Amino acid sequence: MSDGKERIQLNLRLDGHKDLYEAVKLAASQKDTSVNQFVINALKAALGRDAEAALSSQVESAxxxxxxxxxxxxxxxxxxxxxxxxxxxxxxxxxx
The missing domain is CATH 1.20.5 (Single alpha-helices involved in coiled-coils or other helix-helix interfaces)
Structure with a gap:
């Protein structure tokens, strides 16, 4: 990539989980974000790294x-x- 960031990709098979995929798409749309960013935020939250999400929520509220x-x-x-x-x-x- 031209900005110097290494591109890392995670491919997930959601075989048999179409409902989960549709729910992710819907939730991302409701939060006005991309599916990719929504999943990244969900992974951060699951790993306890959601301080960024909490901060952005506080900033948005302010x-x-x-x-x-x-x-x-x-x-x-x-x-x-x-x-x-x-x-x-x-x-x-x-x-x-």
Missing amino acids: IESRLAVLESRLALVSSIGNPLDEVEQQLGESIA
């Missing part, structure tokens, strides 16, 4: 929380902006 605050503040600023525009227009008319 981002969502901050986004909600920003959206509410933006809505407040937008609602203040409209009356200020009207006051500015009225002042301009009264000066003229």
